[in-house]
Amino acid sequence: MSDEFYRIKRMPPYVIAEVNAMRHAARQAGRDIIDLGMGNPDQPPPQHVIDKLCEVAQKPTAHGYSQSKGIPGLRRAQAKYYERRFGVELDPEREVVVTMGSKEGLSSMATAISAPGDVILAPSPAYPIHTYGFMIAGATIRSVPTTPDEHYWKALDNAMAYTVPRPTVLVVNYPSNPTAETVDLDFYERLVAWAKRNEVWVLSDLAYSELYYDGKPTRSILEVPGAKDVAVEFTSMSKTFSMAGWRIGFCVGNQKLIAALTRVKSYLDYGAFTPVQAAACAALNGPEDVVAENRARYQSRRDVMVESFTRAGWEIPTPPASMFTWAKLPPGFEDMGSLEFSKKLLQEAEVAVAAGVGFGEEGEGYVRIAMVENEQRIRQAARNIKKFLTDNAR
Ligand SMILES: Cc1ncc(COP(=O)(O)O)c(C=O)c1O
Numbered sequence: 001m002s003d004e005f006y007r008i009k010r011m012p013p014y015v016i017a018e019v020n021a022m023r024h025a026a027r028q029a030g031r032d033i034i035d036l037g038m039g040n041p042d043q044p045p046p047q048h049v050i051d052k053l054c055e056v057a058q059k060p061t062a063h064g065y066s067q068s069k070g071i072p073g074l075r076r077a078q079a080k081y082y083e084r085r086f087g088v089e090l091d092p093e094r095e096v097v098v099t100m101g102s103k104e105g106l107s108s109m110a111t112a113i114s115a116p117g118d119v120i121l122a123p124s125p126a127y128p129i130h131t132y133g134f135m136i137a138g139a140t141i142r143s144v145p146t147t148p149d150e151h152y153w154k155a156l157d158n159a160m161a162y163t164v165p166r167p168t169v170l171v172v173n174y175p176s177n178p179t180a181e182t183v184d185l186d187f188y189e190r191l192v193a194w195a196k197r198n199e200v201w202v203l204s205d206l207a208y209s210e211l212y213y214d215g216k217p218t219r220s221i222l223e224v225p226g227a228k229d230v231a232v233e234f235t236s237m238s239k240t241f242s243m244a245g246w247r248i249g250f251c252v253g254n255q256k257l258i259a260a261l262t263r264v265k266s267y268l269d270y271g272a273f274t275p276v277q278a279a280a281c282a283a284l285n286g287p288e289d290v291v292a293e294n295r296a297r298y299q300s301r302r303d304v305m306v307e308s309f310t311r312a313g314w315e316i317p318t319p320p321a322s323m324f325t326w327a328k329l330p331p332g333f334e335d336m337g338s339l340e341f342s343k344k345l346l347q348e349a350e351v352a353v354a355a356g357v358g359f360g361e362e363g364e365g366y367v368r369i370a371m372v373e374n375e376q377r378i379r380q381a382a383r384n385i386k387k388f389l390t391d392n393a394r
Pocket of ligand 1: 039100102103104127173176177207208235236237238244247248249
């Protein structure tokens with residue numbers, strides 16, 4: 001009997017897991033690691049959301065199987081959010097599905113719409129599910145750049161001209177994880193026109209919809225008239241309301257794609273625990289100042305990180321959105337490779353970051369630094385890094 005399982009063979013070891021294991025071992029050994037590795041929010045959700053979860057969990061009727069596509073109230077709340085925030089109208093019955101986190105939504109969508117041998121266009125560097133969701137489903141990835149400049153459009157056109165079979169799906173993710181790059185509405189207008197011309201579905205991952213800075217709100221692809229003909233968009237409660245462990249996200253937009261996702265999900269799951277969905281409604285329908293406070297906290301951390309790391313001798317970019325900065329390896333370490341650098345930084349400076357190579361080949365030479373510790377800890381990380389750079393000066 002063979003243990004060469006078709007899907008397992010397509011999954012290399014999760015690079016990020018290697019550094020995570022080292023971080024875990026260092027912590028077990030009593031070392032105080034400042035963890036800027038994973039994009040795992042360190043704050044709790046708003047109190048009224050936790051209260052709602054507890055209240056609904058007390059109901060004897062709340063403990064059965066829930067609805068795979070999400071309870072109607074939550075689908076309506078998401079439709080209202082799109083209307084309020086982006087001016088986009090959605091039919092909660094046919095154009096909204098609740099997912100168990102956007103990661104599950106993306107992977108179930110990959111299962112729903114791709115066949116072995118299909119070619120999918122996905123960015124590199126990328127959040128791993130953008131590629132592996134499809135590879136697990138048996139599809140093939142053709143990488144396109146993440147940076148949304150003229151090379152991007154050229155790469156898309158080349159991909160259509162030279163790939164056999166023709167690509168069927170394009171994944172986009174702005175604000176980008178890991179690069180934090182953003183786009184404006186002009187980009188999405190051009191993208192929708194391109195997708196229609198080339199008959200390609202677009203999956204837009206807008207997980208960082210509310211983590212934007214300097215007063216420049218992120219845009220949705222669905223703001224483009226006619227975008228629903230070719231696109232769906234994924235959003236998440238994880239970062240907006242610090243509910244990462246609750247596993248609630250959404251997919252909205254094109255009815256055919258939503259129907260395909262809903263169908264696959266109806267075979268795979270019964271939806272999130274009803275009290276979790278009810279609490280997610282309370283979050284979406286509740287006061288918006290909690291979202292603004294969350295954003296302000298990340299912006300302030302961002303400013304502290306950029307200022308203190310730069311003073312420590314490592315110039316890092318100022319991200320316009322997301323919870324990450326995407327930094328080149330500091331001077332003197334360029335040739336080390338991002339994985340080795342991340343391990344060394346963990347061992348010698350007690351700071352965990354995510355190796356860029358974990359996000360694809362194009363991520364080599366970079367690390368992703370998450371703003372998931374408080375300002376005092378970020379300053380401590382900068383002090384440790386300063387010493388690390390001095391000790392390792394060549
Ligand atoms: C770009 C992007 N998409 C999706 C996700 C997954 O989020 P969720 O918790 O909704 O599954 C993340 C999580 O970090 C992300 O960065």
